[in-house]
Amino acid sequence: MQPAKKEAHLFVCGQCGFESRKWLGRCPDCGAWDSLTEQRGQSTGRSVRKTATAHPLSGAVEEESARLLTNINEMDRVLGGGIVPGSLVLIGGDPGIGKSTLILQLLASLAGQGRSTLYVTGEESVRQIRMRAGRLNIHEEAISVSTENCVEAIVDLALEMRPALLAVDSIQTVYSEEVGSAPGSVTQVREATARLLTLAKANHLPILLVGHVTKDGAIAGPRVLEHMVDTVLYFEGDRGQIFRILRTVKNRFGSTNEIGVFEMKESGLAGVDNPSALFLAERPVNVPGSVVLPCVEGTRPILVEVQALVSHSSLGTARRTAIGADPQRLALLTAVLEKKLGVTLFDHDIFLNIAGGIRIVEPALDLGVVAALLSSFLEKPIDASTVVCGEVGLAGEVRAVGQMEMRLREAGRLGFTTFLMPESSCRQLQKKVGTDIRILAIRTVAELAERLFNG
Template sequence: MSISGKKQNKTIYICQQCAYKSLKWLGRCPECGEWETLIEEVVAPKGGGQIVPGKPVALHLAPDGDEERMTTDIEELDRVLGGGIVPGSVVLIGGEPGIGKSTLILHLLESIARKDRKVLYVSGEESARQIKMRANRLGVIHPGEFLATENGVEQIIAMATEMRPALLAVDSIQTLSSADVASSPGSVTQVRESAYRLVGFAKKENIPVILVGHVTKDGAIAGPKVLEHMVDTVLYFEGDRSHVFRILRTVKNRFGSTNEIGVFEMKEEGLVQVSNPSEIFLAERPLNEPGSVVLPSVEGTRPILVEVQALVSPTNLGTARRTAIGADQQRLSLLCAVLEKKAGLDMYGNDVFLNIAGGIRIDEPALDLGVICALASSLLEKNIPSNTVVCGEVGLAGEVRAVGQIDVRVREAQRLGFSRIILPNSNKERLNWKPTIELVGISNMHQLMDIVFK
């Protein structure tokens, strides 16, 4: 009996969340714990061949990376990218459906086309007519913009190689497929292979590529986690569709800071960048109202003043509720416990609701003192003066700890006309310049209660 030497394709099961591979179907993925995520895929055998070793080069002889970035007229986007788009880089933009990813791409392409450069927009989700309708509504049509509706990654690369645009945008990575992979579009194997091909194209041709990615129900970009490792920059488009503000946040950036944000406002004409978000977020702030306080937050190198709102009311349930919007709910519970233990306030028998106005999310420790003041103000029905801002980290012992970048926080509060800032005493002592705003340093919760709620 002769045995055929032809290699056969084999079937494996791959988790669509974490790319875990199994030879048999499992109801629950052993790696990420998700249910019903293992999908059957056909994997073709890899052909053999002679391996030709590469030749390393001395680091000082390697090509210099001093090429100029490709800047746009969208300053908020350039900010999160670290100063512009690096030639040959791959940028992944993720966000919920309807948040404005495709709108941002159209604005970006039009801004580059206005500089006498050709750009290519490839869509695997919409028809050319649909995209033209949106572009007409936004007023972002330019002769230098080219459009294609294609799902095959090989065809896209061939098209871009022949055209050589200044920028290639693909919407979205989940709709692409490679002829060399037997699984359906959107599967882990297809997403990984398509991204690998596009990254290789960007590096070889020195053409930057923008990829749009869908997100899962828990807010992560759909597809394998390796997708975020393959690209150079990962941006998340955040915001509630019921709010007009959108936050573009950097999660990963090989060519710049990972803490910068860009602020946009959604209007009829599309996304409009907000150059001074502090004034926008504080525009509708109620004055001298209990439960409201202003916090000088810092995102990357950018100071933003936001309003922290709290509502404390007696509970009608056996267990008091703790609800936070725009802040960490676990941190809220911790600060309620500190108020109960160190300030003697009855937080256990009250429902607590916290909100960062404007739809922005604040995760830094400097938020603690603002939350403490807002909670105490609402519970005691005593307002905090509208000319006062507060910032500082609060520990479990009731101590108020120093926060970073205090200089930019104080300067922003002073610029917007506030006359007093309550801050950690250690930050006050380290300040090496004398501002016109009054500095009130505190070290613990008792000092805070005495100063703010006499």
């Protein structure tokens, strides 16, 4: 007679997945407060240990497994050239941003190539998926849809069908029968992802996972989830705008911080081949507070418009608002202007916006922010054919940024004639990369003001 399984009481951290036999006010692993919740389940008992094997690296044979091209250029770009067989890809984003639409279009593209695909959804019915496919004009017979939530059943179905790609929407709705906690809990999400990871690696089956995000914009569930998968993609953008940014945060098979730009249309998401021209299409001319910045996202140079509005405040505390940029960086650059140029901004409201809904995190944005702030404060427009790029230090110096030749080439392609860049970057620039752009070397923010506004 087998002994009855004992019910185990565990307290699991909702941030990192740390487990404890007793409740703790603060997680000793990640330091989060009041993050441990009770998870009840049954212990699985003594497990059978498998025999480990090792192979010499020099004797390993690399299999000729080409990437799966989705024929969606922006998707292939962020993945590093296509989907790698056996990879586990996690896609996160706000509700309604277009994750399920992108997954369905990707499956339809592969089905159009004669490949069978499997779409497992735990949040919608088959009828709802058919309605979305009808709106997107997708009528591919090679797409199979299942509404299963049990990870063991999903694995059995994938082994039976042997699809070229498996998509699970979403991982928070999948549960394992061997875990007693509720679907969406830390234990369930971790166990379900581990089962799908084993399925992907053992059968060279690429799997796409859709993940919910928290109010802070991070993937919901344990932090270890992002470490388990091979690639992490974030869908960014405002649902009120037509642009969507698909950003690579982690990629074991390609470059990180790569982005893909999509435009939301009635027929679904369409890739944007020339995002620079699209972001600058509605740029006002000869208006104070507007300047063009050449930024680099991954391997792609993009020209964006930096907008600033500086107005006198009648309140006791002036406001500092930044959309698409770091608010702390805006406060720092405002202090630099007050200290080094004597510009009085403490009694002015400052609003900064990166037009188009894109978010810029690289330090090359600094010089564009300074130029836009000065332009709005002085009510003097910046020449429409001028671009600026550089990092600003606390002493008011302008520091070099990387990949300047790539930025210069993109600016020249779109017809800009003047490029203000750090002096150190100008020295490192071997040649003008075949463009006729006039390059102006800038050493300090005071010199920037002299060049743009004649002092």
